[in-house]
Amino acid sequence: KSEKKTFQIGFAQCTMNDNWRKTMVEGMESELAFHNNIGMTIANANSNSTRQIAQIQQFIDDKVDLIIVTPNEAKPLTAIIEKAFDAGIPVVIVDRKTTSEKYTAFVGADNKLIGQNAGIYANIILKGQGTIFEVGEGAKTSPTIDRHQGFLKIINKNPQLKLVKSLFSARQPQYFQEEIRAFLSQHPKVDLIYAHNDRLAHAIANVCKSLGLNKKIIGVDGLYGANQGIDLVRKGIISATILYPTGGEEAIKTAVKILTKQPFEKENQLFTTIINAENVGIMLAQYQKIKEQQDDIKRQASKIIELTRIFSTQQNTLYLTVIF
Numbered sequence: 001k002s003e004k005k006t007f008q009i010g011f012a013q014c015t016m017n018d019n020w021r022k023t024m025v026e027g028m029e030s031e032l033a034f035h036n037n038i039g040m041t042i043a044n045a046n047s048n049s050t051r052q053i054a055q056i057q058q059f060i061d062d063k064v065d066l067i068i069v070t071p072n073e074a075k076p077l078t079a080i081i082e083k084a085f086d087a088g089i090p091v092v093i094v095d096r097k098t099t100s101e102k103y104t105a106f107v108g109a110d111n112k113l114i115g116q117n118a119g120i121y122a123n124i125i126l127k128g129q130g131t132i133f134e135v136g137e138g139a140k141t142s143p144t145i146d147r148h149q150g151f152l153k154i155i156n157k158n159p160q161l162k163l164v165k166s167l168f169s170a171r172q173p174q175y176f177q178e179e180i181r182a183f184l185s186q187h188p189k190v191d192l193i194y195a196h197n198d199r200l201a202h203a204i205a206n207v208c209k210s211l212g213l214n215k216k217i218i219g220v221d222g223l224y225g226a227n228q229g230i231d232l233v234r235k236g237i238i239s240a241t242i243l244y245p246t247g248g249e250e251a252i253k254t255a256v257k258i259l260t261k262q263p264f265e266k267e268n269q270l271f272t273t274i275i276n277a278e279n280v281g282i283m284l285a286q287y288q289k290i291k292e293q294q295d296d297i298k299r300q301a302s303k304i305i306e307l308t309r310i311f312s313t314q315q316n317t318l319y320l321t322v323i324f
């Protein structure tokens with residue numbers, strides 16, 4: 001726990017074990033760097049809803065000033081989040097949802113739209129005809145529910161597109177690769193795989209390769225970095241990824257507005273788009289530019305710290321000179 005601050009945020013994070021979550025926390029930390037008076041404690045639920053409920057209860061008992069939460073599973077987390085809200089603690093929900101409207105603000109992309117975008121792109125690359133295998137995370141998480149429903153909404157409009165199997169699992173890709181392999185060995189003719197995140201998409205691409213199959217794969221997330229979604233599209237390992245921004249910076253910006261009693265929006269929908277071979281170059285160039293600017297900011301920040309240190313020692317010297 002950080003030293004005494006004006007405001008203390010409790011962040012109940014459903015899991016921390018992947019790059020998407022790490023990127024989210026990095027975004028939060030770089031935004032928090034502008035606010036010395038705000039401290040944040042992170043509780044990692046390790047994809048366990050019971051644990052996350054206990055962690056939120058602890059934040060309520062600790063009387064934190066605001067709770068940020070990525071609800072592990074929608075229904076199981078609803079009651080405790082309502083409880084925090086009813087206790088007068090502002091709650092900012094990020095990425096995943098509950099089944100209730102009782103929260104102060106939401107930050108995240110619309111997962112139904114993510115599913116619809118995946119459906120639209122599946123229709124395009126299959127030229128309106130083919131079979132699809134869907135693979136997603138735990139069936140009780142709101143992104144899985146919404147990404148599935150959004151996808152169905154689009155492909156159900158075309159009877160020539162058939163979703164032959166949906167496989168959902170709360171386990172990490174490396175632990176359910178065998179089920180994926182079993183399905184693909186039995187159904188080697190399936191035309192396209194819709195994976196609910198790029199980690200799964202990458203794991204599926206590896207399974208396909210080892211089975212000697214060449215499949216069209218759509219992922220979700222579109223992170224920047226080696227072997228992340230954008231890189232996988234650029235290398236042609238997957239056909240496309242649907243951008244799913246983490247919302248780290250936006251979550252803190254919203255939290256700050258709430259804590260300092262400034263006006264804020266309850267619903268903060270983040271932008272999404274389809275990243276494919278045609279626009280991946282533009283995306284890469286943009287991210288490289290952002291990365292350079294972030295590095296510049298970091299360099300400038302350490303320069304400022306250095307200058308402040310020199311300035312304060314000079315002041316001390318001056319003070320001593322006057323005394324003697």
Ligand code: FRU
Pocket residue numbers: 015018020021095096137143196197198220221244
């Ligand atoms: C990261 C992640 C992302 C996915 C999101 C859904 O933990 O699995 O890959 O888009 O969570 O909540």
